[in-house]
Amino acid sequence: MNHLIVYAHPSSESFNHAVLDTTVSTLKEKGHQVTVRDLYTLGFQPVLKPEDTAALRAGQTPSDIKIEQEHIAQADAITFIYPIWWTGMPAILKGYIDRVFSYGFAYAYGETGIDKLLSGKKGLIINTHGTPKEIYDQIGMTEGLKVTSDIGILEFTGIEPVDHLLFGSVPSVGEEALKANLKQVQDKVASLF
Template identity: 65%
Template structure:
């Protein structure tokens, strides 16, 4: 199986990077092919411009967008690994979605106005960290809101079947033992679903 891991954290020593390493090793141990797109390391241009929009409309997809679309097209599973900042995706990952999951590639409108999900057949996994305790996010409905916007509003909208969305709260406050437990959950999730 071909896996695309889209990673969005600027600190190479972050817990998110430990999640990326754990994910990669768990998949490779099972013989899966893994491609990592580290958006900060790539210095990915997250700004969708009017020039991009005109080029996409005319079928002249800019090279940096086309390259990422090729990775997505070739993947059986797409995993987003990112911190939740201001109750959403980091700007660089949101910009990746804006530019790469474009009309005509990830979705289209049918003749009767219906949404055509052009990435149907692919699986998706999301792994999010945040500083707020998970029970607070649960009690105020934030976890459900995050699932609705990312799982439903991005992945499902394009036809990507979400197999799981892991949320890890209180990451800056917990001890190493708790973080090791989180990483074990990441490894187990990949073993279970793939």
């Protein structure tokens, strides 16, 4: 299976990076081909500019967008790994979605509604956040994050959301809890793919 990981965290010392390493090693142990697109390391330009829109409409996809679309097209499964900042994804990842999941590539409007152009792919999202999980659950934020990402992005484009892991209190839970979280990532990735 060709597995694409889209990763968005600026620090190689972060817990998100440990999640990335765990995900990559688990997939490789199972014999999958793994490609990681580390948006910060790539210096991905996240701002959708008028010239991008004009080029896409003219069928002249800008080269940086085309490269990412080729990775997505070749993937059987896509895992997004990123922190939740201010109740959403980092700006670099939002810009990636804005620019790469473009009309005519990820979706289109047909005679019967929305054509989901990325159908047949599986999607997993793994998030961390500083707020305790219980608070996010209580105020509806956990469910809100799942709706906007799993349904609003993945399902909208035809990617089947297979799971969405959210780990709260990451900066303060302690080493044992973080190890348990990584074990959960390892077990989930191994069971899904």
